[in-house]
Amino acid sequence: PVPTLSGGFGGEDGLVAYCREHGIGLLIDATHPFARQISRNARAAAAVLDIPCLRFERPPWTPAEGDDWRSFESWQDMAAAIPEGKRVFLAGGTQSIEIFTQRDDITLWARALNVAGREGPPNVSFINAMPQVEMTEERETFEQHGVELLCCKNSGGHASFAKILAARDLGIPVWMLQRHTPDPSARKQMARLQIHDNVEDVVLAARQIGRAYAISAPSIP
Incomplete structure (x- = not known):
């Protein structure tokens, strides 16, 4: 070994x-x-x-025809650009949460590990979980919460691509933190x-x- x-x-x-x-x-x-x-x-x-x-x-992931993707250099820039009233699903890990929870004029679902029992503002809900493997499961999550915008990293690979496929299927815009x-x-x-x-x-x-x-x-x- x-x-x-x-x-x-x-x-x-x-x-x-x-x-x-x-x-x-x-x-x-x-x-x-x-x-x-x-x-x-x-x-x-x-x-x-x-x-x-x-x-x-x-x-890195690359957009397919019809995808509505936008790239950002920082979480701060991404969070600041979100229109008021948007229903946002954040899948950027714990480092992004503090930045996005400062927006009290959006509805936010933040998925990450080690957020069980975490308290936040009334407009924020935490999901303590890994990304779903199946696109249908991610789509169900987005539909359940009425998600209008997906914010995530451009991680590449297959492990967390299901959320991208679900957003594509539902016509949800995807904002990504670009790599350095x-x-x-x-x-x-x-x-x-x-x-x-x-x-x-x-x-x-x-x-x-x-x-x-x-x-x-x-x-x-």
């Missing part, structure tokens, strides 16, 4: 120390597209250690970074690096 570590490393310095202690010769960053801090730490640690860093980043790309000014960090949008390419790159640096690379069952 592959050794696993659950929890943080203690920032960039902690990750550098861990890699040095265990003789790590390659970093593979497969975190969530919006887990920006750990990705920054991985790039920075790879630069300090002068080792390669591979980033797996699933492709790594700062190109951090040239030393970027020089050791490779970004791939599928697992097979990450494994292939790891094998190539393994042959070049004589380190073990992962395998696909």
Whole structure:
């Protein structure tokens, strides 16, 4: 079995120390597209250690014909743009909730983990749950609450795409927090970074690096 570590490393310095202690010769960053801090730490640690860093980043969702999508650079901008009186379903995680609950002139349903028992303003309802897997379940949720606008992250992948399909089916506009790309000014960090949008390419790159640096690379069952 592959050794696993659950929890943080203690920032960039902690990750550098861990890699040095265990003789790590390659970093593979497969975190969530919006887990920006750990990705920054991985790039920075790879630069300090002068080792390669591979980033797996699933492709973002793209609109289909007829979709009503709008992109925003921040939750603050998104929340501020919501018209008064809108019935909004927020699926942006706990970090977005504090921002959206400041709007007392909308009706808000906020879905996230660890919000059970949380109290908010009268216009806000919390749903302590993961995204539904089936489109029909998400559609039922939207219809039950009369949702007029879906606010979420452009996470990509299949795990939470059902809500996008449900919004498409019901003709509900979708507002998305767009992704931030790594700062190109951090040239030393970027020089050791490779970004791939599928697992097979990450494994292939790891094998190539393994042959070049004589380190073990992962395998696909």
